[in-house]
Amino acid sequence: MTELNSIRTERSVIEELSPEAKQLLQRVLQIERSKLHLSDDIDSTIDDILNIVKGLVQ
């Protein structure tokens, strides 16, 4: 483990993100979690994320 990681936490990584990025991160993980049972090469996941990005950054 790098020294950087030993002092950095998940929370500190998230706190450094902009509000838009924080929301995107949360939504992306929600989508991925809900589709865990499906294979990871389906395009709909990419489109779902793309739509979220477009909705968040206008």
Added chain:
Amino acid sequence: MKILSIELFNFRQFMGKQSFSFEPVGNRNVSMIFAANGVGKTTLLNAFTWSLYGLLSDDVEEKERLITDCAWSQTILGGMIAVYVEVSFEHEGIIFKAKRIAEVAKSSGEQGHLYPKLILSKVTINGQSEVVFAPQQMIETILPQRLSRFFFFNGERIEKLAHGRAYAEVKQDIKILLGLEQVERALVHLPKVDRKLSKELKKHGGSQAAAIQGDIEVKEDHFELLKAQMLEAELSLVEFSEEREVVLERLRQHEGAGPLQTRRDSVAKLLKNEQESLKAQMDQRDYIVATKGFLAFTGNVATRANEIAADLHDKGSLPAPLKREFVDSLLERHKCICGTELTPGLLPYQEVQNWRAKAGLAEVEAAWQRLSGEVGLIHDSRGELKTSLQEKSGAISKAQSRIRELEGEKSELDSKLKDMPMEEVGKLEEKRKDLESRILEVNVKITQVRSKVKANEVELASLRSQLKQAKVGDELAIIASRRMQVVQHVQAALTEILEIRSQEMRKRLDEKVKEVFSEITIKPYIPYLHDDFELGLFAKSPTGQDLPVPKGTGENQILSLSFVAAVSQLAREVQVERQGDDESQEDWGTYPLVMDAAFGSLDLNYQRTVSRALARIAPQMVVLVSRSQGQGQVFSELRPHLASLGIIVSHSTNISQPSESIEINGYNHAYIHTGAEMDWSELVEVKI
């Protein structure tokens, strides 16, 4: 995953429809089922894995005969007969029913191969049942099949889980339980989203931005290529390592070569430990040099400082006869201690002021005194530095000499094995050497690809920074650029989060295994989960070194049980943490332990400590035991945790033996019923 119930229909010896409830009641989370040997404990365990994964364990004989024999024989030729197992469970607040069913038309006296299908349904909020698509994959995400062997197992064989790389094999599957899988998937998808956005930027962003974006895409494609190369190399490494393990195992089992191979294993382990110890000693030596090494160059500084102090003292300057602060106070008050007025510009004032230059500063004196004390310490520290460096050098040269000795012994064993007059051993040894060199080659390749990945990352970062500064005039391109930046920030954050979570999970799992293991065993052994998830057992040597412990069956069983309990407990903790303070769904991260012959060959003392520890740790436990294993201390330990109790009653056509009963809680219940019309087993719930 909380198991609610099981329903069996014509499954193996369980004739007709039979069911059993495992639903925990309040804090009581244990279900205990008694059965005589050969009556159906292993079958019931297999009913779970068959329903969920379509799997039967290796110890199930006549796997084709899934349908109860007497039900099959009663079916007329051409008649239809079905077999199914339905497991109801709750996962993250949703009730699922996994039903694996096979229907067949009887065409002969013997059962043929069946083609069962899995139907997974979930109960919606309004109470209606809804079929889940891709059912097997859904179950994989709830409890991956490879991990299931840690949750549905035969206690007598659980120690096998501790062999070889069993834990390393499930590393990927543990990721699902511990919430790492979705992060990994996001890291696959986000670059693709980024690429889609980049098309918009290229379209609207002007020539400079388009050119930089083009370069970025080339680098990204190269990165994908490197990732594929890395994956290929890693897979080859796993493949060669597994192949080498097979060869080594054959050498171990070989009558002539076995003892030599066993010795070589032990030498290799010792060698690895010595190499690790050497590295640790060298690191410690480097640390000493880095933090205290300057003392070696202080030479006669301490002696010289003492001489200066003594000289000043002899001259009466240290301590100074007069303090500057005192002179200053006289000048400020304009009055000497003899009563003379001190007026600036007049002779008395001038004379007192002359004394100021000769007076000493209190601060300087205090510092000087401190320094005198520390000068003494420098001398002592120099001595300590010398001693500790001598000690480290001694330990290093001892480790180096031990390494040389072990390398010599290993080399001798290599040539003994190579020269053995048995053709098979020679071939195996040749194969091993070939695999060793392939493993070395792959490791070199992995290192090379890793360094290329790093270089590529640096170039990509530089291009992205150039893109940020590039002039983009078009409004659509500006939005596309901002969107890409947000995506890239999230991607970078998730990369870091994955690293943090992975390290944290391994560390926490290691701590949990240690905690559970120490609760069960009385032996002073310490389990250790390596970076690659390989689980080892260590003991402290008299010199404080960690030495690997040869794992006996008992230790392996406890180690495996500790690992299972630790994964189960950690999965629950992680899920609860990730879901925040919402306590409405109590089964987050809950995984049951279903154990056949639960306590394996453990002695009575361990049976008690294991049952006590598991009942406390596991969110849900189903224990399948024989009368001899389940009564006495085990029953006493588990009784306060019992949610349900049952017996698999054997109905046997055998008339040479009398029927038997079992006494539970002071009541007698049917256990073996002989002289029956057919051979079958009955799952009966007993009042607690």
